[in-house]
Amino acid sequence: MNTLSLPPHLMPLLMHIEPLLVPAELYQLGDTVTVTVHSNEPLIDINTMTKACSLAFNFVAADEDCAPPTYQIWDQWLAPFTELAQLQQKVAADPSLVVCGFPVNDGCVDIWHHQGQARAVYCRHSGASEAQRAMLLVALALDYPLEDAVVLARAYARSYHEHSYQDHNYRAQGELVWPTDAKVFPRALTVNHPQIKQLGWLIEGQEVAPFVALGSSKLGLYPVLESADWVERVLQLGVKTTQLRIKNPQVSDLEHQIQQAIVAGELAQAQVFINDYWLLAIKHHAYGVHLGQEDLDSADLVAIQQAGLRLGISTHGYYEILRALEYQPSYLALGHIFATSTKDMPSLPQGVARLALYQKLIGARVPTVAIGGITIERVAKVWRTGVSGVAVVSAITQATNPALAITALHKILVPNAEDVAAGGRNDKHCAL
Numbered sequence: 353m354n355t356l357s358l359p360p361h362l363m364p365l366l367m368h369i370e371p372l373l374v375p376a377e378l379y380q381l382g383d384t385v386t387v388t389v390h391s392n393e394p395l396i397d398i399n400t401m402t403k404a405c406s407l408a409f410n411f412v413a414a415d416e417d418c419a420p421p422t423y424q425i426w427d428q429w430l431a432p433f434t435e436l437a438q439l440q441q442k443v444a445a446d447p448s449l450v451v452c453g454f455p456v457n458d459g460c461v462d463i464w465h466h467q468g469q470a471r472a473v474y475c476r477h478s479g480a481s482e483a484q485r486a487m488l489l490v491a492l493a494l495d496y497p498l499e500d501a502v503v504l505a506r507a508y509a510r511s512y513h514e515h516s517y518q519d520h521n522y523r524a525q526g527e528l529v530w531p532t533d534a535k536v537f538p539r540a541l542t543v544n545h546p547q548i549k550q551l552g553w554l555i556e557g558q559e560v561a562p563f564v565a566l567g568s569s570k571l572g573l574y575p576v577l578e579s580a581d582w583v584e585r586v587l588q589l590g591v592k593t594t595q596l597r598i599k600n601p602q603v604s605d606l607e608h609q610i611q612q613a614i615v616a617g618e619l620a621q622a623q624v625f626i627n628d629y630w631l632l633a634i635k636h637h638a639y640g641v642h643l644g645q646e647d648l649d650s651a652d653l654v655a656i657q658q659a660g661l662r663l664g665i666s667t668h669g670y671y672e673i674l675r676a677l678e679y680q681p682s683y684l685a686l687g688h689i690f691a692t693s694t695k696d697m698p699s700l701p702q703g704v705a706r707l708a709l710y711q712k713l714i715g716a717r718v719p720t721v722a723i724g725g726i727t728i729e730r731v732a733k734v735w736r737t738g739v740s741g742v743a744v745v746s747a748i749t750q751a752t753n754p755a756l757a758i759t760a761l762h763k764i765l766v767p768n769a770e771d772v773a774a775g776g777r778n779d780k781h782c783a784l
Contacts, residue, residue, distance in 0.1 A: 354382065396421075405421075406421040479509030480509050487509065566719055575748050578749070628642070630647075630661075681718060687702065741765075
């Protein structure tokens with residue numbers, strides 16, 4: 353059980369916190385959260401399975417013995433305002449500092465620390481301040497990472513403000529309580545953001561044009577495989593989209609395997625993606641490349657785009673989805689949905705309920721692939737969330753009979769892909 357403990361002066365936030373915990377509990381977005389009130393002013397204490405942290409809004413130490421919180425949330429601003437670039441540098445140097453609602457030209461920016469750098473999202477209006485604070489605390493108590501808690505907080509604040517004068521029954525029906533509408537979410541500040549220069553956000557890199565669309569957005573079955581031989585094998589069994597993921601860059605025949613997989617894809621008229629090795633993918637004219645979030649900072653996205661390759665990007669939550677969308681990729685991978693042994697993951701499993709919320713946010717903007725720990729027994733409920741494809745690994749490679757496994761997976765996924773073209777799937781529980 354997770355706990356969120358508030359000081360007395362923040363008790364008014366309960367009017368937002370309690371309604372937010374209802375859908376969180378109903379759709380199992382995290383462990384149950386118990387809310388208490390304590391006398392330890394001004395700190396807020398949060399305890400989950402993975403972390404124990406303290407927060408304070410606009411923290412000022414009462415005396416020398418007052419320990420600083422894990423996160424200092426700055427969300428009150430008076431003119432004249434600091435230059436955004438200066439604030440960016442402050443956050444980059446201080447992992448405890450979180451900036452919320454900083455006023456900029458025609459909008460506001462939220463900023464947080466990430467591995468020695470500052471990351472940020474931007475939107476036109478900030479929304480309701482108490483709603484923003486409440487969602488930030490709830491999301492952290494549900495074990496969302498800080499970046500996702502900041503994004504959710506801004507989306508909820510904007511959603512609450514937008515509907516604050518509507519009929520109260522609308523809130524009671526749960527349509528407002530958890531943000532799902534793309535228009536209330538902020539945009540990630542990346543090199544591709546149209547206002548990056550005007551805002552004064554410092555960032556390296558070159559703007560990249562949209563990537564080529566997939567030949568078919570109805571992806572269905574998407575095996576992720578560790579060798580070119582496996583790629584050839586599944587293509588011969590009727591698979592039309594797959595990925596070669598060789599984890600060891602020192603393997604002696606790396607380039608040969610990449611070339612072999614690309615040729616196999618061309619012969620089968622299939623969509624074969626090369627994981628990570630974008631230089632070799634360009635050299636051998638691959639259909640597409642798949643990159644992780646960390647690769648977006650190091651890979652030459654312009655070169656990949658100009659070579660005409662499709663691009664898939666891994667995401668693990670709200671912020672990474674927003675960041676990836678800025679590059680207008682060919683598809684997004686959403687993961688990891690369940691615990692997986694095929695790859696070491698720094699994030700927690702998302703679960704089907706969170707997956708459904710991510711899919712609702714993305715909508716039809718770009719095809720999506722669910723990935724991570726998806727067995728044949730779990731495929732159907734993952735597919736009902738509305739994703740365009742389902743990635744599997746061991747469900748095929750460790751199957752006693754891979755051909756039968758592929759046939760069984762196709763029976764679950766292919767008919768539904770046709771249903772999407774006819775108007776889409778409708779599962780109220782999975783889609784929230």
